[in-house]
Amino acid sequence: MPYDPSAFPPFAVTVDLVVLTVRRHALCALAVRRGEPPFQGRWALPGGFVRADEDLSQAAARELAEETGLRAHDPSAPAQDNGAHLEQLATYGDPKRDPRMRVVSVAHLALAPDLPAPRAGGDASNARWAPVEELLQQGGYGRDGEPVAPLAFDHAQILADGVERARSKIEYSSLATAFCTPEFTVGELRRVYEAVWGVALDPRNFHRKVTGTPGFLVPTGGTTTRQGGRPAQLFRAGGATLLNPPMLRPEV
């Protein structure tokens, strides 16, 4: 088949972001309110068009910075620089997923420490951190008793896929540290696992496991008491990215 510009249909390509964080013991995602049709007024994942000269990961990093102020953590950079972890998630291209035109969306997953209130073009009322459980329940009622509208487009599916990716990836990688501040305690890391998996973990076995895995945690020497109780050692993320043997998610 020789090259013929008319031989392929034109597509719009966007990036959508699943930005996850842990707030108040719950796994939360960033949602923005749509200002125009379709799905006007409904919550959606942040995202936008890929520009003509942009790589997909660049577009995702740009959108992340615009929505949250976070710099994407370059995977090739040496240490945790308070940037967010960013990785490609999956691509969604159902012909009917956007009623206006043919849009292929390359979803990305970002993991960030707990942040100050989000901003969406400076308008705080149009962006919020919402528990993923709340965003994913269809036709139910939120904490405040108001009916919950499902996310716009196929964003509920995208969010569900992103949450599942995060849940499985913290098993066999050190990615859970991306939810923590640069220095953190074992207890804080345990609460990340508990929030993401939605389970309770034994603090003693968890402590043994993470401190015994080479390269996972590096003690900084300091201690903190910000959780109350006995002061805890502070750690940074070590160089290891793959955990072997992995963390084990308790049976269902």
Next chain:
Amino acid sequence: MPYDPSAFPPFAVTVDLVVLTVRRHALCALAVRRGEPPFQGRWALPGGFVRADEDLSQAAARELAEETGLRAHDPSAPAQDNGAHLEQLATYGDPKRDPRMRVVSVAHLALAPDLPAPRAGGDASNARWAPVEELLQQGGYGRDGEPVAPLAFDHAQILADGVERARSKIEYSSLATAFCTPEFTVGELRRVYEAVWGVALDPRNFHRKVTGTPGFLVPTGGTTTRQGGRPAQLFRAGGATLLNPPMLRPEV
């Protein structure tokens, strides 16, 4: 930002396929020879444009059927129907990845049992199964002493990502059975693991592990001697898709 068709650049969207199989104890991928520029005469992954009314997975299944005659195995279908496993891999969108125009390629990964010789539009000389090791070595020499040209476009990267996905996914899922015929022996399954991982596994421990994992293998009652030696029990793939605990890849 109101809807404005001129507000986004048009993209071409393609699907590329990493089709893997195990032949003669080696992990092999399907490669097709390019008939026109760019990269004319070079080997590439099979693929093609997504049509205007097609979903991404439909386009991938169509390309797979066109290149190999394989039907994609519908994940919602109940049993192994000799179709290939097909799943989305990742999306590649570097602005310069195709010198002609802006192309975003949604790569898919297909796993198939050993097949008769491939066909590419009926022309066998333009399609072949090649060991992935051979396709991925840059600037080396193949088995026949001829210099090896790297794959076209960014297809070496895509192939490497697909191989890595397959290698890690057979650890924690029953996906290795997708490389086998509908009925197979424990030894044949073991040779799949050995070819994909490029290691030797202990036959006794492997047998104990796979037969002891609930839902992985279902005995069919028959036996076969096609490998020589003592006749071996035949099995089908069981209903389990996730293996817990996983198969362990030996240390590097």
Next chain:
DNA sequence: ATCATAGTCGTCTGCCTGACGATAAACACT
């Protein structure tokens, strides 16, 4: 002083894995 809270260190038991011996059932020779 006492209590509550959170962190850290140990112990014990059961399960899984890797290493490897032994036996079984076919085929290919001589």
Next chain:
DNA sequence: AGTGTTTATCGTCAGGCAGACGACTATGAT
């Protein structure tokens, strides 16, 4: 028929790791 080769299958044993859980420590609150 006997012998060797190949592959399959079962069994044993020691080491390591995970879950359950007891004990002690160091802080702040009352």
